Amino acid sequence: MFPYNKKKSQKLSEKIKVNIPLHVDKQIKHLCKTINTIEWSGVLFYSMTGSIKDPENCGITLEYILPMDVGTSGYTEYQITGKVTKFMRENDALEKEWKMGHIHSHHSMSVFFSGTDTSELEDNSENHNFYLPVIVNNAGNITGKVGITATSNVPDEGQDIAYIAVDEEGED
Numbered sequence: 800m801f802p803y804n805k806k807k808s809q810k811l812s813e814k815i816k817v818n819i820p821l822h823v824d825k826q827i828k829h830l831c832k833t834i835n836t837i838e839w840s841g842v843l844f845y846s847m848t849g850s851i852k853d854p855e856n857c858g859i860t861l862e863y864i865l866p867m868d869v870g871t872s873g874y875t876e877y878q879i880t881g882k883v884t885k886f887m888r889e890n891d892a893l894e895k896e897w898k899m900g901h902i903h904s905h906h907s908m909s910v911f912f913s914g915t916d917t918s919e920l921e922d923n924s925e926n927h928n929f930y931l932p933v934i935v936n937n938a939g940n941i942t943g944k945v946g947i948t949a950t951s952n953v954p955d956e957g958q959d960i961a962y963i964a965v966d967e968e969g970e971d
Contacts, residue, residue: 813854823861840875840903841866900931910942929967
């Protein structure tokens, strides 16, 4: 059988509890207040409790935002640089088991996953066992999605398609 590699998002009904501590809420408000007419973006560090295998008992805590780019009124992007690894070393991110996600603003627009945002989610999910992009705006609204990449094989006629994904620890 040949592996079937097609990017496709599928929305699941489960929701995961997210905790936004006061220091991260202040970071978001400060960035949205000082960069309020154009998009900004950065690395979102977060931690997890529980497992994605049990979404009802899984939790995410936003830990820190590392601003990386101030873009235009409709676009922002950045590359992972030594600034990120320096931050991780100085803040013991690996020892704390922080994961890396993405956060960006839609300044005065609503928070939603545009085509560009969905592509970013699909592309970067392949680089993480568990990936969290978040979108915020000046009004204080926030949305996020969890990206998990699953693989499947093209089944023989009459067989069901079997999907295999990994959890946050990289296990099937």
